[in-house]
Amino acid sequence: xxxxxxxxxxxxxxxxxxxxxxxxxxxxxxxxxxxxxxxxxxxxxxxxxxxxxxxxxxxxxxxxxxxxxxxxxxxxxxxxxxxxxxxxxxxxxxxxxxxxxxxxxxxxxxxxxxxxxxxxxxxxxxxxxxxxxxxxxxxxxxxxxxxxxxxxxxxxxxxxxxxxxxxxxxxxxxxxxxxxxxxxxxxxxxxxxxxxxxxxxxxxxxxxxxxxxxxxxxxx
Amino acid sequence: xxxxxxxxxxxxxxxxxxxxxxxxxxxxxxxxxxxxxxxxxxxxxxxxxxxxxxxxxxxxxxxxxxxxxxxxxxxxxxxxxxxxxxxxxxxxxxxxxxxxxxxxxxxxxxxxxxxxxxxxxxxxxxxxxxxxxxxxxxxxxxxxxxxxxxxxxxxxxxxxxxxxxxxxxxxxxxxxxxxxxxxxxxxxxxxxxxxxxxxxxxxxxxxxxxxxxxxxxxxxxxxxxxxxx
Numbered sequence: 001x002x003x004x005x006x007x008x009x010x011x012x013x014x015x016x017x018x019x020x021x022x023x024x025x026x027x028x029x030x031x032x033x034x035x036x037x038x039x040x041x042x043x044x045x046x047x048x049x050x051x052x053x054x055x056x057x058x059x060x061x062x063x064x065x066x067x068x069x070x071x072x073x074x075x076x077x078x079x080x081x082x083x084x085x086x087x088x089x090x091x092x093x094x095x096x097x098x099x100x101x102x103x104x105x106x107x108x109x110x111x112x113x114x115x116x117x118x119x120x121x122x123x124x125x126x127x128x129x130x131x132x133x134x135x136x137x138x139x140x141x142x143x144x145x146x147x148x149x150x151x152x153x154x155x156x157x158x159x160x161x162x163x164x165x166x167x168x169x170x171x172x173x174x175x176x177x178x179x180x181x182x183x184x185x186x187x188x189x190x191x192x193x194x195x196x197x198x199x200x201x202x203x204x205x206x207x208x209x210x211x212x213x214x215x216x217x218x219x220x
Numbered sequence: 221x222x223x224x225x226x227x228x229x230x231x232x233x234x235x236x237x238x239x240x241x242x243x244x245x246x247x248x249x250x251x252x253x254x255x256x257x258x259x260x261x262x263x264x265x266x267x268x269x270x271x272x273x274x275x276x277x278x279x280x281x282x283x284x285x286x287x288x289x290x291x292x293x294x295x296x297x298x299x300x301x302x303x304x305x306x307x308x309x310x311x312x313x314x315x316x317x318x319x320x321x322x323x324x325x326x327x328x329x330x331x332x333x334x335x336x337x338x339x340x341x342x343x344x345x346x347x348x349x350x351x352x353x354x355x356x357x358x359x360x361x362x363x364x365x366x367x368x369x370x371x372x373x374x375x376x377x378x379x380x381x382x383x384x385x386x387x388x389x390x391x392x393x394x395x396x397x398x399x400x401x402x403x404x405x406x407x408x409x410x411x412x413x414x415x416x417x418x419x420x421x422x423x424x425x426x427x428x429x430x431x432x433x434x435x436x437x438x439x440x441x442x443x444x445x446x447x448x449x
Contacts, residue, residue: 063378063429065385068396068422075403076415079225111444153286160289164389171291184299192288192296199287 006186010177017173018194024087024169025156025198028094032155033148035095036102043103044110044132054103061100066161069093074165090162094155101151109144110136146213149206153199160195170194225412229420234402238417241395242424245384248312248392252319253380257373259320260327265357267332278328285325290383293318298390311392319380326379330372334365367443374436378429385425395421 042054061069070093074086084092113136121135163172174191178184229235267278285293297318301307309317338361346360387394399417406413 059430059433060426063382063433064422064425065382067385067388068418068425071396072418072422076418079412079415157289160291161386163291171289171295174292175295178299184303188292188296188299191292195289195292196287200283203283203287 003183003186006181006183007190010187010190013173013177014170014190014194017168017170018197020167021156021159021169021194022198024090024094024162024167025159027091028098028159029152029155031091031095032098032102032151035099036104036106039099039103040106040110043107044136058100058103061096062104066093066097066158067164069096070161070165086162086165086167089165090159090167094158097158098151098155101154102148105144105147105151106140108147109142110140112143113139142213146206146210149202149209153202153206156198156202157195225410225414226416228402228406228410228413229416231406237398237402238395238420238424241393241398244312244392245387245394246381246428248316248319248387248394249377249381249384252316252323253377255316255320256323256380257327259324261331263324263328264331264335267328268335282325282329285322290318290322291386291389293322294386294390311387311390315384315387315390315392319383323376323380326376327373330369330376331365334369334372335361337368338364367439371436371440371443374432374439378432378436381429381432382425395424 039054039058042051045051070089073084073089073093077083117135117139118131121131126134159169160171162169163175166172168176170191174187177187181187229238263278263281267275269275288296294315297314298311301309301314335357342360342364343356346356351359384394385396388397388400391397399421403414403417
């Protein structure tokens with residue numbers, strides 16, 4: 001069989017995997033942004049007790065690999081009576097990982113607002129809340145845009161690790177097909193194209209955004 | 221009878237085997253980092269030159285390694301090197317190669333980013349006092365870029381260490397692979413062993429990565445304090 005026929009025949013399966021990768025990424029990213037926003041606000045306002053818990057979470061999540069987080073959720077948790085399906089495990093793992101990355105992105109943005117801005121705000125008598133509402137958040141969110149975009153790309157790529165708990169996303173689909181038919185070149189080609197279709201446009205948008213933010217703050 | 225799960229870690233040579241696996245993991249990460257950083261610094265400097273074809277090629281190299289997930293990169297090399305090029309490498313060397321090329325790509329972007337964020341007037345002053353290109357890089361750009369790039373480089377190291385968790389996928393005997401063997405071998409006698417073995421591996425990774433990322437954060441904070449007063 002020619003390579004082209006092999007690729008054509010595998011396309012329907014790949015499209016399913018592609019859709020699953022997109023779905024899981026989308027849910028994971030939205031979840032991560034929500035968790036990240038909550039965590040960064042807890043840290044910004046130094047909410048007692050909760051902000052310490054948030055910091056511990058950020059350190060654990062950022063300093064351990066997603067693969068081990070998934071193994072723990074999928075294989076170790078059932079031993080203590082907590083059981084999820086593979087896809088739910090994947091989403092929980094991705095949000096657990098992504099939440100801390102997003103939180104760091106927001107926090108970085110808030111910290112990036114210049115001292116002069118804060119002092120001017122204080123000088124005209126803004127309260128702590130007004131300072132956050134009118135000065136830190138509007139500037140901080142736009143400063144955190146490049147980090148957010150990089151995190152989005154990172155999280156989409158991380159979904160490839162879902163293959164270890166047998167979620168039939170793009171990577172798992174390709175590895176399954178290779179295992180069955182031994183046509184590694186063709187299936188790896190489709191796999192790379194699949195990620196490229198998602199990530200190249202996103203990467204271009206990221207570069208443009210970075211340029212805009214850079215222009216906004218440095219003018220070059 | 222059921223034993224308590226945690227004792228699985230200390231039965232026979234289990235603990236030593238896990239530590240041995242951890243050593244394989246750390247060694248691969250360290251070698252890949254050293255090769256990748258050296259290559260990446262050279263590529264990063266080249267990317268700030270005006271030579272357009274060179275910049276395009278290096279940019280494509282970076283984008284390829286950025287866009288393709290690391291799992292997929294590992295499998296690309298794992299299948300294509302031996303079958304297409306008749307080039308057989310043991311799993312650990314293959315992984316070192318893939319990680320080194322990936323680190324070089326990421327590092328080239330860190331170095332380039334740091335070099336171009338040295339303020340324009342610094343470069344112009346350097347040129348005005350008659351420095352040549354080598355002197356400009358050696359005395360003006362690189363010293364100022366280093367404080368910008370060190371935290372990012374440490375963070376890259378933590379990423380590489382985390383990414384070594386993928387080694388088990390290409391059957392390298394890393395800490396996770398050995399953990400799985402111990403879990404399977406003791407599944408009957410220690411049904412809750414899985415919790416403790418993965419728990420320990422989780423802890424191992426945290427103990428290696430946390431000090432590194434703490435250090436990166438501290439350096440970054442110091443740098444910002446110097447920059448903003």
